[in-house]
Amino acid sequence: MSDRYEKLDQLGQQQGLPQNPDEAILERVKNPCDEQYMVRLVAPEFTSICPVTGQPDFAHLVVDYCPDEWIVESKAFKLFLGSYRNHGDFHEACTTGIGQRLVKEIAPKWLRIGGYWYPRGGIPIDVFYQFGKAPEGLWIPDQGVPPYRGRG
Amino acid sequence: MSDRYEKLDQLGQQQGLPQNPDEAILERVKNPCDEQYMVRLVAPEFTSICPVTGQPDFAHLVVDYCPDEWIVESKAFKLFLGSYRNHGDFHEACTTGIGQRLVKEIAPKWLRIGGYWYPRGGIPIDVFYQFGKAPEGLWIPDQGVPPYRGRG
Amino acid sequence: MSDRYEKLDQLGQQQGLPQNPDEAILERVKNPCDEQYMVRLVAPEFTSICPVTGQPDFAHLVVDYCPDEWIVESKAFKLFLGSYRNHGDFHEACTTGIGQRLVKEIAPKWLRIGGYWYPRGGIPIDVFYQFGKAPEGLWIPDQGVPPYRGRG
Amino acid sequence: MSDRYEKLDQLGQQQGLPQNPDEAILERVKNPCDEQYMVRLVAPEFTSICPVTGQPDFAHLVVDYCPDEWIVESKAFKLFLGSYRNHGDFHEACTTGIGQRLVKEIAPKWLRIGGYWYPRGGIPIDVFYQFGKAPEGLWIPDQGVPPYRGRG
Amino acid sequence: MSDRYEKLDQLGQQQGLPQNPDEAILERVKNPCDEQYMVRLVAPEFTSICPVTGQPDFAHLVVDYCPDEWIVESKAFKLFLGSYRNHGDFHEACTTGIGQRLVKEIAPKWLRIGGYWYPRGGIPIDVFYQFGKAPEGLWIPDQGVPPYRGRG
Amino acid sequence: MSDRYEKLDQLGQQQGLPQNPDEAILERVKNPCDEQYMVRLVAPEFTSICPVTGQPDFAHLVVDYCPDEWIVESKAFKLFLGSYRNHGDFHEACTTGIGQRLVKEIAPKWLRIGGYWYPRGGIPIDVFYQFGKAPEGLWIPDQGVPPYRGRG
Amino acid sequence: MSDRYEKLDQLGQQQGLPQNPDEAILERVKNPCDEQYMVRLVAPEFTSICPVTGQPDFAHLVVDYCPDEWIVESKAFKLFLGSYRNHGDFHEACTTGIGQRLVKEIAPKWLRIGGYWYPRGGIPIDVFYQFGKAPEGLWIPDQGVPPYRGRG
Amino acid sequence: MSDRYEKLDQLGQQQGLPQNPDEAILERVKNPCDEQYMVRLVAPEFTSICPVTGQPDFAHLVVDYCPDEWIVESKAFKLFLGSYRNHGDFHEACTTGIGQRLVKEIAPKWLRIGGYWYPRGGIPIDVFYQFGKAPEGLWIPDQGVPPYRGRG
Amino acid sequence: MSDRYEKLDQLGQQQGLPQNPDEAILERVKNPCDEQYMVRLVAPEFTSICPVTGQPDFAHLVVDYCPDEWIVESKAFKLFLGSYRNHGDFHEACTTGIGQRLVKEIAPKWLRIGGYWYPRGGIPIDVFYQFGKAPEGLWIPDQGVPPYRGRG
Amino acid sequence: MSDRYEKLDQLGQQQGLPQNPDEAILERVKNPCDEQYMVRLVAPEFTSICPVTGQPDFAHLVVDYCPDEWIVESKAFKLFLGSYRNHGDFHEACTTGIGQRLVKEIAPKWLRIGGYWYPRGGIPIDVFYQFGKAPEGLWIPDQGVPPYRGRG
């Protein structure tokens, strides 16, 4: 078996994750394409803390944007999302906050984020935020997340 | 417009529903077939009250049985289920209780009930109860209710 | 336009359908294969009359059988099912009756019928009838009809 | 086992639910985001009473809105919906009434509600109500509730 | 068992159904909401007779409309559809005829009907009819009926 | 068994199918409705021959049109499609050719055809052709054929 | 553009397909594995001729087998299936005939074939044939083809 | 707006969650039914830490058990699962560990747990653990979680 | 067995694939239709190399275009895509690069490409590129690829 | 932007992948659980080379096993699968070969592998291999991969 497992005992803590969104660094990469196009990032594993009850909340997030000078580096994006793991805030604030932070870091021509939250008390909340106006001719497919159905 | 709507004002209350399961009458019909077979009843509209919080609970119920002398009358069955509307009990007790009551009233050769409950606190509970041993040669398809998935 | 539409006016009545199940003739064809196998017939368009209310009932039917000397002729089968169009009976009686009639006419080694009825009063009834014992080595897949779900 | 179950006997009643929509209090929370966005609430567990027959009705509800100064508090929203449990009214009136009450309480820039009702007599009714004109640039995905299919 | 089943023998005929569309009475109810909205009715159980062959035809119908002074009474609507049970006409004529009759009876601001017919000879026909122009701001979701796929 | 099977031996050839598209006669029926509407025909069983390899090709076809004076007769349409069974041509040519032939025969106000071809070499081709401009107010739903997915 | 398209005009005929099943050669390949396992072949593009009407029939076929000395060569299998293109026979005979021919050519330890036919007259027929007894320990998943559903 | 939101600032931390699985208390409730049945709990929101990389892992968990003297209290179960939020271990160890802990606390007659993990590096791992032998006559449906599919 | 397998030993290498995108030749065919239409190509089997880690990446690609003088030859298109098998580049660069190369070779009136990538680190990236402006009256259906969901 | 992208130019080759299956090292981890259970690994991204044509083949693989002393290390498993990228062999040989190699390296109590291959020439091949006999009481869910369907 490979050496890299010898130190497993001292791991087991989330040293790889930033402690909160403010500490997370959202790296970017130079846009490799000189024509207009759209990028979609899907994060089916988002989790934060309910500010009222202290219980964990879960969401499925979808981000769409049209890059200008930069694209987001996907591993950094993942770590940024991971920084919400022990951070408490409302569904509406988490979702729009992630969208606003991305806008600040990569200055896209246009961006939107859909936050599809797991039900609490039987009623899920979805949040839809959009920045700027989509450039003419940009192709923007549906995010296509099915609505919550309950059982049956 | 027809006359039968003139008294709508005095309606608006659930006069058609028994007040609780004990008051409900589970009528039966003479089994019209002299060979062995199986009947499935699906109730996607079941609701009762949580005994801890007083909040409503919801479930999707599926009943399978092999009749002997009687079959259940479907409208009476619907009213019996409706009698749980303001009745408080645990998921486990409601589901097994409905199965046991049916067994008492129609004395089937075999019966089972699946209770698929809506999530509370993010974790749904399903309850599966079975009475007797299925007669040899009885055909019993899966109930086929998909598991709860969350969002995404 | 072709000649065969000139008499449309005198059509418009169901002259092609037997008046009731007793009048329907269930023709059969000589089994073209000398080895054991199974046949499935699906009738997604079945309709009969409710004996209590006189309203139409609807069902999706699936028949499975293992032929001996005969197979059912599919057009005759369709007309036989059509003969229930103005016939009133319970779900349980219609479903098992169709199965029993088929057994009488084609004398299969084994047969089953699943009747998946549309909801009345919010609660659908499914009926499952089986004749004889499936021969060893016969391959019998699930009928795979999804359970009723309600809305959402 | 925890103390909080000792009083279960005296529970079993819906003390947590307002007796009717007029008694329900629809609390609101200060909008935590200063940019335009949309919120979706899904209630797969709505139930009211048919004003004609006194039987329970069931619906799957989806509310979309663009907040101005306020967002709806989700637990209060749930209790408001629960207040329809023993209230009798038409599908059209319940659905548009919920939408109009929300408009009055949180004064959104725009709001719509889709009510997807369970079939009665084989024919479900869906109701779609919309308040105001959606602000330019607001992102409004389909509600995406699949149409009723019957069996098969 | 309840008294109401004692006369089952003399039932068994469709006394509840009008003999043809002309005899059916399409009752209406006063529109209970004073704002603009849309209603959807789904009839997964429609059947008529082929005028050429006399064989039964089946369709899944979806009606959308924006009420003005009236809404359609749902049980009357169901009986009206049932009156096509022994009536022969083309797919195109049945579908548009139902739409035109509704327009005449309830005088909606706008109405459309989609008729999704079961395949005959391997090729299904769908018919889409629309009356009037949808009022500005009316919310009209897709009917969302999946296309016919064949097997596999 | 009925007489009509006595000549089965001499059958077994496609005498019912035209030898090629040019020989096929596309009959039409007088449009039975005096208002504007749309018709959809689905042919999940189309097959032609690859002009390069001589191997069979398969497609799922969907035709939408708005009739003027005529509607297409559905059995004739089926035979016309069947005439491609031994005809060789490219996917693009077959699909647009069928559309153009329909336009010539029934002179619709507007027509489109989607050809969804089975994969050859792992990559399916879909072809979308449209004739004329859709009349204002015509209702045109998605064809809704899901994209090819591969396995998994 | 490549030379190989210059002769397209003289193609357009199905020279690559055997004229009928008897002329087709079902080549085989030496079994490359010395342990017991199962192979599944899926043919979603099968077509033959109805012996009664001369019209084309369509089916989705699934073959499962446990090889002994040989496996079937997949291109030869495809050509063998293609040889049914102008061959007329009943659904039951085509399906079991393909299974029996495979048994003769590759002498498997065990084999089964499921034939899922497109609906004619509204009622599809599925045929299930099995040869031999499955060796102990052989893993045989469901064929999992969904049942025909009609519309809606 | 209600008073209970005034202290939101001092919340925002997960005070409600046990720090790790050992600190979590798995409360139980007296089994309310005296006959044999099965309970299913679904947790679509499970998350732990990868012991090698420190990154979060996600899973969808399904627990099935046959109670003896006790049933698990669902809120305590949820908190127990929440205690894995900052705990690092392998997929195999987390899944089997949860199953073993449940066995220790509620001493069921039989129990199983399925752990369906999100993909890391493109390859998801599912873990299936079972305790004891299912009592004769216990009804145990499939967990029915679909396999991972990738895109397309 | 056929001769063409005798040299299998010396195969086993990808002699059929161009070494990289620059070496691939994208052949074209004269557009066989003189009217405006759209073509869709789906490649569910695309794979390239991650430029950072050297690990393989996978994508599901969908190309839509409106031909002018030329259509793309589908086998050449497949080989062109295959040339990315050992080529390393970002998701954004591969997707837009394929689109730009197609534009250069077949000079379409309009073209778009959707790249739906398999998740790396839990977060998939989708890329949407579009060339030119779609001609008026061109029919362009959704690409309809469902969003990534994770497990459950 | 981080330093780790500065050397991108010299990457772009698959240095991380073993050149063929024989060079790949299948590392293992000590089994962390002392009770019997089952592990499932899903590889939706497998690709190899066709030994006849040199073209790439694609498959979706699912491995199930019951560990004894060892579990497979998932990253090593991924690299092992990646080593087939430029390796040519039949579907049957690749699938059973992967199963046999796993058996040799981790000596499980029982193992099976399902290989679900993408269609070539319209007909996909699935391969199912199983090693040993499943221990009594081991829980083994369906792999549940849907069959290939074609289009429509």
Ligand SMILES: [Ca+2]
């Ligand atoms: Ca869309």
Ligand SMILES: [Ca+2]
């Ligand atoms: Ca529901």
Ligand SMILES: [Ca+2]
């Ligand atoms: Ca089953």
Ligand SMILES: [Ca+2]
């Ligand atoms: Ca999810």
Ligand SMILES: [Ca+2]
């Ligand atoms: Ca099965």
Ligand SMILES: [Ca+2]
């Ligand atoms: Ca149906």
Ligand SMILES: [Ca+2]
């Ligand atoms: Ca829509």
Ligand SMILES: [Ca+2]
């Ligand atoms: Ca198909």
Ligand SMILES: [Ca+2]
């Ligand atoms: Ca649409």
Ligand SMILES: [Ca+2]
């Ligand atoms: Ca796949």
Ligand SMILES: [Ca+2]
């Ligand atoms: Ca199975």
Ligand SMILES: [Ca+2]
């Ligand atoms: Ca099962």
Ligand SMILES: [Ca+2]
């Ligand atoms: Ca795929």
Ligand SMILES: [Ca+2]
């Ligand atoms: Ca669309």
Ligand SMILES: [Ca+2]
């Ligand atoms: Ca999930």
Ligand SMILES: [Ca+2]
């Ligand atoms: Ca199973």
